[in-house]
Amino acid sequence: MLERWFWESGQKREAEMLGKMDRQVNKLTSLISDLLDVTKISSGKLEFNEEVFDFNKLIEETTEEISRISSQHEIVLELSSTCYINGDKERIGQVITNLVNNAIKYSPNADKIIISSKKEKGKICFNVKDFGIGVPADKLEKIFDQFYRIKNNNYHLSGLGLGLFISSEIITRQGGCIWVEPNIKEPGSTFYFSMPCNN
Structure with missing residues (x-):
């Protein structure tokens, strides 16, 4: 709200600084939350x-x-x-x-990501398709390991490598499956990830 007020009142520098501060606070909050989740998992x-x-x-709201x-x-x-789950x-x-x-972070030069859901055989499957740097074939099984991060010399990407590990634990502990595949043509x-339907 304050950032918007700065923009509307023509105070561009103050608005940009406030926006940057807000993003840093959000990153720190997310990091603390991830570390707490890892502690709970362990x-x-x-x-x-x-x-x-x-x-x-839920997909639409999120x-x-x-x-x-x-x-x-x-x-x-x-x-x-x-379906209801x-x-x-x-x-x-x-x-x-x-x-x-x-998907957003690892596709810095792309302008879109595609999110799909499909119901079949008593399950609902969710997927996120990006057009970024990709996951090397020999790293597909490691991508959900704790603290694992894809290295790329062309980009500086922040993070500790906890998000996918936590996501994997959340899905598998509720009876679902989670995985990644390289794009074929792009x-x-x-x-x-997939979850059993309730209906």
């Missing part, structure tokens, strides 16, 4: 508050929030028929956020 205290919810609605703070990438939604809505939303933010990667 000690077996990661808990889930299960409820039945509309999966596609990506709408991300779109507000990411102006560089268009988030394209290609959602098929939805029984799981921790907040935690699964956290996974969606992690995967989408990862650069980049597609991250997937």
Whole structure:
């Protein structure tokens, strides 16, 4: 709100500084949250508050929030028929956020990412397709390891390599699967996870 006031009043320098401070605070908050989650995972205290919810609605709500703070990438939604799933809505939303933010971060020269969902054989499958630096074939199995990060000499990418590890734990501990595949015809990667439908 204050940042917007600075922009509207013509104080560009102050608005940019405030925006930068806000982004740094968000990064620090996210880092602390990730470290707390890793501690809970290591000690077996990661808990889930299960409820039945509309999966596609969660995707729409989560990506709408991300779109507000990411102006560089268009988030394209290609959602098929939805299903209700029984799981921790907040935690699964956290996974969606992690995967989408990862797609944005690792495709700095792209202008869009594609988010899809598809219901089949009693499961709902979510995927995020980016057009970025991709995941080397020999690193596909390591990508969800704790503290693992893809190295690229052309870009400086922040982070500790915890988001995908935490996402994997959240999904697999609720009976789902998570994986990544390289794009065939374009650069980049597609991250997937699936969860059992409740209906």
